[in-house]
Amino acid sequence: xxxxxxxxxxxxxxxxxxxxxxxxxxxxxxxxxxxxxxxxxxxxxxxxxxxxxxxxxxxxxxxxxxxxxxxxxxxxxxxxxxxxxxxxxxxxxxxxxxxxxxxxxxxxxxx
Amino acid sequence: xxxxxxxxxxxxxxxxxxxxxxxxxxxxxxxxxxxxxxxxxxxxxxxxxxxxxxxxxxxxxxxxxxxxxxxxxxxxxxxxxxxxxxxxxxxxxxxxxxxxxxxxxxxxxxxx
Numbered sequence: 360x361x362x363x364x365x366x367x368x369x370x371x372x373x374x375x376x377x378x379x380x381x382x383x384x385x386x387x388x389x390x391x392x393x394x395x396x397x398x399x400x401x402x403x404x405x406x407x408x409x410x411x412x413x414x415x416x417x418x419x420x421x422x423x424x425x426x427x428x429x430x431x432x433x434x435x436x437x438x439x440x441x442x443x444x445x446x447x448x449x450x451x452x453x454x455x456x457x458x459x460x461x462x463x464x465x466x467x468x469x470x
Numbered sequence: 471x472x473x474x475x476x477x478x479x480x481x482x483x484x485x486x487x488x489x490x491x492x493x494x495x496x497x498x499x500x501x502x503x504x505x506x507x508x509x510x511x512x513x514x515x516x517x518x519x520x521x522x523x524x525x526x527x528x529x530x531x532x533x534x535x536x537x538x539x540x541x542x543x544x545x546x547x548x549x550x551x552x553x554x555x556x557x558x559x560x561x562x563x564x565x566x567x568x569x570x571x572x573x574x575x576x577x578x579x580x581x582x
Binding site: 363389390392394400401402403404407446448453454455456457458459460461462463 | 474501503505511512513514515518520525526528560567568570571572573574575576
């Protein structure tokens, strides 16, 4: 079956670093995506990993290990506006258009 | 660059009626995707349109259907509405089928 697991909720302090983990079990793998979704808004694209390793983009980095079926999103220098849900999604095969989403991790940043 | 747009923002229907939701992709994007986000659940893939054709559909009954127009905009139709169809319906677009998907603000459908 297809399964994407993320922690349901996390809390962190403004200015700190937080790591949101995602593990996946899918029939195939053709890329992993991270999205941010503020309450009542559309998901916004953060990062894309298809090869093992770390992709850095400003305060956000995403890591992938295909052999372990594991990814994490690292948020540095947390700001209050980073309070949102973070969605991990896997494309299991090419040419299907389909992304398989996890339930999302709700991150609360406290002052 | 304008993002993905969807209309209406909110839609209230009664059980058994039909709903039509609309989506305009980012200019230059030819692929359009539809997802359902029910309360407490992750996004569930509904449909994928590319170059005017339905390319893939998720595990939803046939009363969920749609189409893509020559200008790449898309319509999602839900027939014989059921209470459990109440959800946020998100449309996304991509430049081509392997690129990242960009989401619109969604249409919140409430079935009473």
